[in-house]
Amino acid sequence: MPEALLKEPLNLLSRADASRKIANGKLKVETKSAFGQYMTPATVASFMASLFPAPSSQNIRLLDPGAGVGSLTSAFVEHLCKGKNGYRIDLDAYEIDSVMRSYLEKNLDLCEITAAKSGGSVAWRIIAEDFITEASKKAASLNSLWPEKVDKYTHCIMNPPYKKISSASRHRACLRTAGIETVNLYSAFVALSLLLLEKGGYLVAIIPRSFCNGPYYRPFREFMLKHAAVRRIHLFGSRNKAFREDKVLQENIIVALEKGGLQKGVTVSTSTDDTFSDTFISDYQFREIVREDDKELFIHIPATPEADFLDDAKAFNYSLSQLGIQVSTGPVVDFRMKDHLKAMPEAGTVPLLYPCHFKGQSMQWPIVGGKKPNAILCNKETQKWLYPNGFYTVVRRFSSKEERRRIVASVVAPAVFGGVEKLGLENHLNVFHSNKGPLTEALARGLSVFLNSTAVDDNFRRFSGHTQVNATDLKLMKYPSRKALIELGQWAIKQGELTQDMIDEEMERIAE
CATH class of the missing domain: 3.90.220 (Adenine-n6-DNA-methyltransferase TaqI; Chain A, domain 2)
Structure with missing residues (x-):
């Protein structure tokens, strides 16, 4: 790394966000649609990084699947390295797009510098391979008769691609080898990442809300709730504000999951948009999020702390x-x-x-x-x-x-x-x-x-x-x-x- 960079005033996340906007302008609309990827704005990335609890160890293994230009990793490193804490971060960043990889390398260099200033370090590698294919191999090996040694991650931060997976596709076949049945790339990314996390590991993701109900996502809901405890859900009041620059109308939520955690209460927060200026936080018992008698495992997200009128009214209790x-x-x-x-x-x-x-x-x-x-x-x-x-x-x-x-x-x-x-x-x-x-x-x-x-x-x-x-x-x-x-x-x-x-x-x- 050039020593001159050490003397420059660094704002890691703002640098990453600037490169995000440049890279976004270079991507063809067809490419975005083919990959189903929309890059994370700085405000969202920073909020997501803040949802991780303080690490219990100085040694961190971070996974960023679909890393883009590195906005999420930059936010994670910036959040973690605010003090002289000496965290040692080993990062695997998956990115298949060559345009974004060129910016990703520069931003990961800056992550190294930022960590070094706090007495820590970032050792990174960019994996220019398909995450589902590679992660499915690792996950499948964990369940084989002769499991291979797989270094698991302590943390995962992600904004996965959104695109349906055909039942006859190569991705669907790969996922089945890992014991995962799901219908969209985003839920596949979450499921695979959970398998690659160590017990107690944390995953924070911004994903479409569509998995919360409906028969097609039931296997994924069952898988997620089996392997992780839901710790936090953030809901945006406005449907189109999380990725406003890309005009994404899909309703997105941010979830924080703890691998193998004991499911207790769930913290639900809401904000009107991605400025998070009016964030409101409430705590709920898990049975208010997933009903005990619901075999479909629908995930309910209360938008307000007031008791739900229909749940409270005993008169409304008939199927x-x-x-x-x-x-x-x-x-x-x-x-x-x-x-x-x-x-x-x-x-x-x-x-x-x-x-x-x-x-x-x-x-x-x-x-x-x-x-x-x-x-x-x-x-x-x-x-x-x-x-x-x-x-x-x-x-x-x-x-x-x-x-x-x-x-x-x-x-x-x-x-x-x-x-x-x-x-x-x-x-x-x-x-x-x-x-x-x-x-x-x-x-x-x-x-x-x-x-x-x-x-x-x-x-x-x-x-x-x-x-x-x-x-x-x-x-x-x-x-x-x-x-x-x-x-x-x-x-x-x-x-x-x-x-x-x-x-x-x-x-x-x-x-x-």
């Missing part, structure tokens, strides 16, 4: 199966039934309902000149996909990113269609039904009132960070009794048009 109600995705997949779809109703057709036919508490059908068909032929090829005409509660599967609510419920009102016997319900709707038959009007409207309450929307956001509402999510929620839902529906019928305040006040009344 759909106990109520004799089912929920399914709408059975009509339009692109598979193109030959049977009609723009407008005509002889031999029945109504076909899309999300666009529902506007709040009202229905609009047919929509003249709309983009979606309004009808489907009723014949021997389509009949098995149709429901009897009647009252149903429907919830859109997808809401727009800008929409205030995640759960938007409406009621299918059969009088709109006249005397038809059947209905088509398209696949972008979740449908509440009774053994594929209609509900009573009061029950359908009561369900709609309950699902449209602020309490339900807030509760749903505790475990779901994306805009999709799956039937599985709705099945796992707790509901009022059938009697209470019918009373809600009867109240709604008498009121006519409902406001949000009216719904929330009535919900509080039935919870008492």
Whole structure:
């Protein structure tokens, strides 16, 4: 290292952030998309580094998979080397992109200088290999009959790539050799890193929130909770602020995990954005994060320290199966039934309902000149996909990113269609039904009132960070009794048009 650098005033993280911006400008959009990698801003990197507890040893083995230009490692070193502590850091930094590696080398040189000033040292190596391939080999060897010696890490800091893994891909095959079953690069990076940590080792990662619920990530949730204790979760109030420069709309969280730790309480913090200027911290019991009776292991993240309204209210403690109600995705997949779809109703057709036919508490059908068909032929090829005409509660599967609510419920009102016997319900709707038959009007409207309450929307956001509402999510929620839902529906019928305040006040009344 040039001695002249030792005389320069160093701000390690600001140097790394400057190189991040330069490198980011050189990367092609296609390259970013192919690797699924978005580099970490300095404020986020610094916050993540602060989440590590004080090391119990002077000797640290640090893993930074997908290191980029070294922002996270720079933040880690800067945080650790504030005093004359003499930490000896051995770093493995994985980075496959040649543009970023050139900046990474320079920033790791600066890490060496910073550590030396505090009486410590940084010994680093850049590994220009695919992390999943290399780490899977190491992890698999740990479980073999003749395990190889693998030097495990004490710390890991990461911003892994985000990209789906095909079930037939090389990455999926590699992961299976290590006993890992997961569907995205980011969850694969976390799982492999946990295997390569020693007991008591700490991992801090910024990752999408999508793993918190849904069936596809259940094996990963099970793996993570088996191998580590959750110590900290940080939630951003604004969806698009963690990686604002890259216009990433994926909702991200920061997690801190302790390998092999005893699971106790979990600290949850929130901030509006990546300035962390309004960070609010609360402690929760683990059973408030992962429910004891939840076989799916959904991870709930409370956004406020107040007790969750639905959890507190004993009146809301019924499963759909106990109520004799089912929920399914709408059975009509339009692109598979193109030959049977009609723009407008005509002889031999029945109504076909899309999300666009529902506007709040009202229905609009047919929509003249709309983009979606309004009808489907009723014949021997389509009949098995149709429901009897009647009252149903429907919830859109997808809401727009800008929409205030995640759960938007409406009621299918059969009088709109006249005397038809059947209905088509398209696949972008979740449908509440009774053994594929209609509900009573009061029950359908009561369900709609309950699902449209602020309490339900807030509760749903505790475990779901994306805009999709799956039937599985709705099945796992707790509901009022059938009697209470019918009373809600009867109240709604008498009121006519409902406001949000009216719904929330009535919900509080039935919870008492």
